[in-house]
Amino acid sequence: MAYELEDEFGDIIGKARRGNGLSLSRVASQAGITDAQLSQMEAYTLKPTEDQVRAIAEVLGLNGSKLVDIAMERWAPGPVPAQLDERRHVERISGDVGGYPVNAYLLICKTTNQAAVIDTAAHPNLILERIKKIGVKPTVILLTHAHADHSDGLPELEKATSCPTYIHANEPKPRSSQQFRTLNHGDEVSVGELTVKTLDTPGHTPGGCSFYSGSVAAVGDAIFAGSVGGPKISYQDEITSVRNHLLSLPDEVRLFPGHGPSTTVGEEKAHNPFF
């Protein structure tokens, strides 16, 4: 496959099982497999059959056909097109946190060369290097959520760029060198001539949000290609907010998640087993 998905079959069923508050034994017995088999599947040490995937999907309220495609490695989202649209460009900066890649982004207004830094990927140095290399002017820092792998290094980034930092009003606040500016659903921030709209996508965290501008949305850990972020606060809020605020956008809108490859609204509607 061209891209590695962030989550494998085992991650997806584990998130759905815990999100639904179901025990391993209950899901296993309803799906007609043993506890040990389900446990091994969640740990990726046992590959399920298609029938087993469909049975587990049924118990967890996931889409069986979409889950089969991911379990059998038949789907991955297409690559990011070289040109997103006339007015915007997105640069992905990937940092390594504890052996796991994390994505931060620069959303660039092509007309003015001004940019929003979206998350830190816990590597402000990599972001600053990229800013210098491509010659853009950062004007704001936007945080999708406060988890350390997305916000560590914020004070260093703030000092080096002199940018204000925006975060959702409901989100716990990470370490910062200045006062945060807070956002609520629908609030807009300007980046050069671009307008970036805040969309509530809580569930992974209390005030997780996404940033939408024209043909692109940075979605943090609300949704991944083929999966969702761990629903640490509320599974129901995560599913509902992603469905209502992200999957309601036009199919061609490109989603840039905090982990794993980028995808589109249309791809996720067609292939994400949570929807």
Ligand SMILES: [Fe+2]
């Ligand atoms: Fe997170």
